[in-house]
Amino acid sequence: MCVTDNSEERLSIVQLNSELRHAELELLSAHCATYKLRLRFSAEHLARYGRRDVLRKSIETASALNEYYSSIEKQIVDEEAPPATPAGLTEKQIQQAIECVSSWLQAQRDYHLPSAAPLSQEHRQLMSPYFPADLLDNVRFVELHGARLPNPPFYAEAKAHGFVNLPDIAHMNSMTFLDVLVFNEKLTERSLFHALVHAVQFWVLGVDRYTELFVRNFVNTRFHFLVPVEAHAFLLESKFVRPAGEKFSVEDQVRLWAKQNRY
Ligand SMILES: [Zn+2]
Numbered sequence: 195m196c197v198t199d200n201s202e203e204r205l206s207i208v209q210l211n212s213e214l215r216h217a218e219l220e221l222l223s224a225h226c227a228t229y230k231l232r233l234r235f236s237a238e239h240l241a242r243y244g245r246r247d248v249l250r251k252s253i254e255t256a257s258a259l260n261e262y263y264s265s266i267e268k269q270i271v272d273e274e275a276p277p278a279t280p281a282g283l284t285e286k287q288i289q290q291a292i293e294c295v296s297s298w299l300q301a302q303r304d305y306h307l308p309s310a311a312p313l314s315q316e317h318r319q320l321m322s323p324y325f326p327a328d329l330l331d332n333v334r335f336v337e338l339h340g341a342r343l344p345n346p347p348f349y350a351e352a353k354a355h356g357f358v359n360l361p362d363i364a365h366m367n368s369m370t371f372l373d374v375l376v377f378n379e380k381l382t383e384r385s386l387f388h389a390l391v392h393a394v395q396f397w398v399l400g401v402d403r404y405t406e407l408f409v410r411n412f413v414n415t416r417f418h419f420l421v422p423v424e425a426h427a428f429l430l431e432s433k434f435v436r437p438a439g440e441k442f443s444v445e446d447q448v449r450l451w452a453k454q455n456r457y
Pocket residue numbers: 388392424427
């Protein structure tokens with residue numbers, strides 16, 4: 195897979211993985227239904243008494259799926275490169291990484307808070323169909339106008355452990371430090387929406403859970419935009435910018451994903 199800074203391409207990779215996950219869940223459900231059938235009836239009975247048209251259609255679908263996924267499997271084997279992420283990271287090291295990231299988020303929040311401002315009335319109004327009024331009243335934001343956030347001090351050590359795809363903070367539009375949103379350039383409607391989604395995630399999950407989910411999933415996926423808290427922000431952002439798109443509650447979406455263990 196190629197790593198890209200192109201946001202359209204990033205979004206399509208996020209969508210690809212979301213649809214892949216959907217297909218996986220549907221397949222599991224088909225697998226489960228077939229397993230039940232198998233437990234109750236022998237293959238011989240099904241062949242003899244099952245409706246021919248239904249059996250033929252099921253066999254055709256299963257064969258086509260097998261063929262399709264096998265062709266993908268061949269490419270995985272062909273393209274598989276040596277793992278770029280740390281092999282055998284211990285649970286203790288993961289815990290340390292979680293603590294590091296969590297303290298950094300908290301420290302950055304405290305550092306930027308004194309220079310941060312409340313959202314303008316105009317921005318609050320624009321975001322009110324999507325976000326709770328409490329949250330919009332309480333968040334603060336800072337625009338760095340190109341001064342840009344530095345990468346965290348623990349990056350050097352993380353890179354030494356094999357984390358080669360760490361998100362480059364200086365090239366991101368924004369970072370959300372709990373309830374403080376920092377924009378590397380100017381705040382735009384789209385970047386404000388994205389940063390607010392993360393603020394809702396911090397609010398619903400809490401900083402410890404958010405950080406734990408982020409770090410563990412980053413270790414597994416290798417790309418920060420595939421980490422579910424990030425992927426969800428990209429998906430909701432793409433819904434927000436859709437012309438004449440429907441209004442929706444980000445808090446409901448975040449609570450749903452949390453409840454369904456999708457983070
Ligand atoms: Zn983000």
